[in-house]
Amino acid sequence: MTAPILEMRGIAHRFGGLDVLADISLNIAAGEFVSILGPSGAGKSTILRILTGGQRPDRGEILFEGTTLEASRQPFAFMPQRDALMPWRRVLDNTTLGLEVQGVKRAEARRRVQPLFAEFGLEGFETHYPSELSGGMRQRTALLRTVVQQRPMMLLDEPFGALDALTRFGMQRWLEAMWTHHSWTAILVTHDVREAVALSDRIYVLSPRPARIVHEIEIDLPRPRTVAGPHQPQMTAIENTILELLLHPKEE
Amino acid sequence: MSFSNPPARRIISTVGHILPALCSVGLLILVWELYARFSGISPTTLPSPSRVLAQAVVHRHALWDNTVPTVRATVLGFSCSLAAAFIFSVLIDFFRRLRRALFPIFIISQTLPLVAIAPLVVLWFGFGLTPKILLVALVTFFPMLVALAQGYEATEEEIELLLASMGAPRWKRFLLARFPAALPHFFAGLRISITYAVVGAIFAEYAGAAQGLGIYILNAKNNFRPDLVLAAVLVSALLTLTLFGASVLVQYAAMPWTRRGRYTLR
Numbered sequence: 001m002t003a004p005i006l007e008m009r010g011i012a013h014r015f016g017g018l019d020v021l022a023d024i025s026l027n028i029a030a031g032e033f034v035s036i037l038g039p040s041g042a043g044k045s046t047i048l049r050i051l052t053g054g055q056r057p058d059r060g061e062i063l064f065e066g067t068t069l070e071a072s073r074q075p076f077a078f079m080p081q082r083d084a085l086m087p088w089r090r091v092l093d094n095t096t097l098g099l100e101v102q103g104v105k106r107a108e109a110r111r112r113v114q115p116l117f118a119e120f121g122l123e124g125f126e127t128h129y130p131s132e133l134s135g136g137m138r139q140r141t142a143l144l145r146t147v148v149q150q151r152p153m154m155l156l157d158e159p160f161g162a163l164d165a166l167t168r169f170g171m172q173r174w175l176e177a178m179w180t181h182h183s184w185t186a187i188l189v190t191h192d193v194r195e196a197v198a199l200s201d202r203i204y205v206l207s208p209r210p211a212r213i214v215h216e217i218e219i220d221l222p223r224p225r226t227v228a229g230p231h232q233p234q235m236t237a238i239e240n241t242i243l244e245l246l247l248h249p250k251e252e
Numbered sequence: 253m254s255f256s257n258p259p260a261r262r263i264i265s266t267v268g269h270i271l272p273a274l275c276s277v278g279l280l281i282l283v284w285e286l287y288a289r290f291s292g293i294s295p296t297t298l299p300s301p302s303r304v305l306a307q308a309v310v311h312r313h314a315l316w317d318n319t320v321p322t323v324r325a326t327v328l329g330f331s332c333s334l335a336a337a338f339i340f341s342v343l344i345d346f347f348r349r350l351r352r353a354l355f356p357i358f359i360i361s362q363t364l365p366l367v368a369i370a371p372l373v374v375l376w377f378g379f380g381l382t383p384k385i386l387l388v389a390l391v392t393f394f395p396m397l398v399a400l401a402q403g404y405e406a407t408e409e410e411i412e413l414l415l416a417s418m419g420a421p422r423w424k425r426f427l428l429a430r431f432p433a434a435l436p437h438f439f440a441g442l443r444i445s446i447t448y449a450v451v452g453a454i455f456a457e458y459a460g461a462a463q464g465l466g467i468y469i470l471n472a473k474n475n476f477r478p479d480l481v482l483a484a485v486l487v488s489a490l491l492t493l494t495l496f497g498a499s500v501l502v503q504y505a506a507m508p509w510t511r512r513g514r515y516t517l518r
Contacts, residue, residue: 052417078417084410
């Protein structure tokens with residue numbers, strides 16, 4: 001494996017008198033899509049908050065490209081749960097938000113975002129307000145807002161959790177195609193086993209709170225995995241293994 | 253005949269919308285008119301609506317001359333109150349300690365009975381514009397402050413997390429998220445406070461003024477002219493409704509995203 005771009009070593013975190021993270025060590029290489037899979041309330045989102053600087057870990061260290069991650073450096077583009085679109089901004093202005101915060105002029109930000117609208121299936125909706133979009137389109141808008149920040153790495157916090165089952169499946173298929181094409185580096189936090197197996201190069205399975213990593217699975221299956229094919233029995237086998245881990249965590 | 257073309261249909265639906273209100277108000281006025289006319293009650297006790305209207309027309313110049321100062325006091329007082337409420341809302345949003353220090357004072361200011369405080373303010377500041385502005389501000393400042401402060405708090409947490417992850421400093425998060433998120437609360441507060449503002453101005457004039465609807469009402473009452481009292485009340489009601497309508501229009505213009513419907517298939 002190539003040298004990791006991000007390394008978390010022995011991260012522990014207490015919050016509100018609770019041990020949230022007991023011992024989290026993980027790493028990601030450039031171009032890798034890694035999922036963190038765990039039961040609800042296990043502290044998955046806390047890991048992302050520690051990375052984005054929202055919370056400080058009590059123990060452990062974080063290395064990005066070999067050096068300690070500092071608050072001033074912001075190598076991550078974060079996509080929060082639900083979509084966090086601003087209802088008062090048009091779709092176009094929602095997607096340029098990250099660039100505007102970075103200090104890019106509005107016209108320049110728009111110029112950079114515009115060519116991506118077609119690929120994200122949002123062409124013709126630039127001047128709409130988020131309330132006029134379907135759930136899937138809102139999610140694609142939020143992802144476009146994440147992508148255009150051009151950070152080395154993306155953090156996706158249960159991006160499809162609020163969607164209905166059919167829309168979610170469509171979004172997973174679309175996301176897989178996007179990633180196969182662009183090979184962006186990303187951490188996906190989810191409790192959806194199928195989603196993790198379908199999209200990830202590697203999966204870390206978390207225990208219930210206080211979270212530690214109970215298993216790491218490399219998924220070396222051909223893509224696309226979200227369409228029918230001979231890989232499906234293997235996928236099901238992996239899904240079953242993970243489900244057993246999640247449902248019977250005591251054996252650890 | 254069909255009303256399939258959109259403008260005609262919209263007019264029909266608007267009329268259908270306000271028809272119940274027109275009916276109930278009309279009925280109320282009709283009952284009042286009939287009672288005042290046929291019960292034998294003296295017009296110096298209860299004048300009929302038609303008499304109030306006729307006297308309002310006869311005394312239109314005096315009414316107008318007394319309306320202008322009231323409008324001036326209302327608008328100036330409310331503007332000051334709005335500016336102060338905005339400044340303080342931003343301050344207490346940025347400095348939590350300040351909030352704990354100032355809120356008790358604001359709340360106590362709301363417990364002061366206007367009947368007691370209005371004559372005192374007039375005593376201290378005279379019969380000019382200043383005491384009116386102060387009293388209008390006193391009754392409208394706190395509702396506006398609370399509306400704004402609550403509005404900032406109503407910002408979606410996810411949006412704040414997102415902006416923090418983008419490295420936006422506190423003031424940028426305020427401008428990009430907290431302030432626009434507060435707009436619906438702000439306008440709800442505005443619609444309520446603007447009606448208080450008119451009442452506040454009239455009350456301030458009642459306690460002492462050279463001109464204004466408040467002092468006009470007082471004089472009409474002392475001259476046993478309930479018809480003129482009611483004519484002035486009618487003017488103040490129209491004034492309040494106009495300001496209320498103006499605030500609705502401003503909201504309509506300032507929040508275009510609320511006019512677009514929920515998701516529709518295209």
